[in-house]
Amino acid sequence: MANDVYLQVAVDVPLRETFTYCCERPLPTGTRVAVPFGPRRACGIVTGPSAPGGLDPARIRPVLEIFDELPPLPVSFLEMVAFAAAYYHHPYGQTLFTALPTALRQPGNVRLPDRRHWWLTPAGRETPPPAAHRARRAVWQALADEACTLAALRPLAPQASAILKAWLAEGRVASGEPAALSFREGPVLALNGEQQTVLQALAGALAQGFSAWLLHGITGSGKTEVYLQLMARVLAAGQQVLVLIPEINLTPQLIERFAARFPDTPLVTLHSGLSDGERLAGWVDGWQGRAGIVIGTRLAVFTPLPRLGLIVVDEEHDTSFKQQEGLRYHARDLAVWRAHQAAVPVVLGSATPSLESLANVEAGRYRRLRLTQRAHGAARLPEVQLIDMRRKKRTEGLAEESVEALRTAQRAGQMSLVFINRRGYAPVLACTDCGWTSGCPHCSSKLVIHLPERRLRCHHCGWDAPVPGSCPDCGNVDIRPLGEGTQRLEAALTAMLPEARLLRIDRDTTRRKDDWDQLYQRIQAEEVDVLVGTQMLAKGHDFGSLGLVVVLNADSGLYSADFRATERLFALLNQVAGRAGRADTPGRVLIQTQWPDHPLYQALCRHDFDGYARTLAEERQAARFPPYCSQALLRADAPDLKDAMAFLDRLREALEPLAEGIEIVGPAPALMTRLAGRERAQLSFESCSRQRLQHFLSEAVPQVEAAARRASRSLRWSLDVDPQET
DNA sequence: AGCACGCCGACT
């Protein structure tokens, strides 16, 4: 056997290195193969040619099988994988395999859907089958109209495949790749002056290489219409568009809008809800250039697109763009890298841009465009009012004013929304009288209650204190965790509004696939007076006109242990408020709070995003938190917290000498012990220089790996670069 | 991560 060529092959294992195999012939980089790996057969991707080097040639085993149903993966794809692996300090093989659809991760052949188009030859066109042969006639008729895929013909005649085979042999039909992307644009909406200015700026950037744009447009300002008209130009030029959206926004209504606008452009959606086969088909359609539009959640950022002309990231501030396990990538950041690689513009759109993106604007890396008016001339911003809960009579957490407003709205025939904030719930202690909260004496974090031990702990620096019996500021004994008392809210609402038709929307009531459709129909049919729900209701779905929005438990996000909580709360409340009064009536938003003077609420009432963003930015700058420093978290978990802490303690000591220009904070117990039976802790690395932090991490990771090998097998660790949740 | 090898407790 002449196994005379050596290859480097990446395998899906948590090891930093690639492996050397031999093969009878050279294989191009990006070829998918099956290789023997220890006692098993694994899927591998060829990453390049290789020499045996110091390796004993006897240990080098031959490639078992070469999969050639698809061409080798493009170099640009492998480059992005290499970047992501390096930046997030994740093993190359595992990074590569997370970027691939599941079907391509297995060491076996894949079956691709038949996308060939069939059409009649001149001979075939002249010989229509007799009308009595209904199946053949139907197929012929369809082909006489236009070229079709087999999938399109099957509904007309189940035996379409056999018919085509016979006709092919007789020279009556031919098949091949579909014609190049045709382009047709459905009815466009008129743009207002602002939208036109924005579109012109963006259109001017097309075909001009890389540029990054932050499109900051208030809710209802018509960002989507701008995307669509910009996309039209890209698609008309025969290029592809990648659109990334948050998980929750991937609704049939949104896809329908894109599909209706570009009726002849093949559109592919990619998200985690697809079957392996569907996901593979969409991915390959993008890669082979058949799809003009690829629209999907964070995982879609990896789709190879040979004629990429534009990337759009909608709701760029949304946290679902950050993957929270395994390769902890941020799809928005990879999208910007990718736009740079492909030399195309990237548009990041949001009503409430992330502080990260605003800082990038400040630094001159992104350019900002604004939409400050609602697209429909008459639509006004909602009126936001605060209900001071400090001296209010309340029932089950509801102020009498809120109940009264709900009654009034119902009588006026308007639909209301009661929004319960459960996001970022971490029990921070607060005084119900003076507004004192449990701040950490050593850093700018909040102390969190750990009930089993009755302790207050700082999850940032690790400070630990007993729970006080009364307020340290005013002596009031009524101190309790923020956010308590919303559990029985639905029952209370039913009792207080007996004549209103309530509809609760949350994970439980929308568990099954068609649940949401049914609820949605009830809303459309105006069979609902009061919607009650959480996060799910804040974004995405359009309920038509909401007359009133009541927000409960917003305060729990105000004084949170996570320094990003206020940024998220502000974005969330903005979004909820944007649900009110979208049509021609201005809506009303009521927020129940113990801190009516808090700058966040004050800014919300004034609709002053810029002012509050500036305040937050100054706070972050003063505390040297991201985006004014680069951060990475080393997380560890074990059945027992002290094992995780001891592991991080040892590492802190070992890494200190390498940490020039790096601040190491902690270790500290993590905010929430997520998985039952496992406890988590974390060590934070912070630096004013991203490069320096990267360099440090490159040196630190091998040490972490070594320490983990020495530690108990039950200890697990992960590194989170640019963490979103701290 | 898998998977095998290896060395100590309660079962036919």
Add this chain to the structure above:
DNA sequence: GTCGGCGTGCTC
């Protein structure tokens, strides 16, 4: 006497 617990070590 053996089945099986999971500690430890390797994968070209």
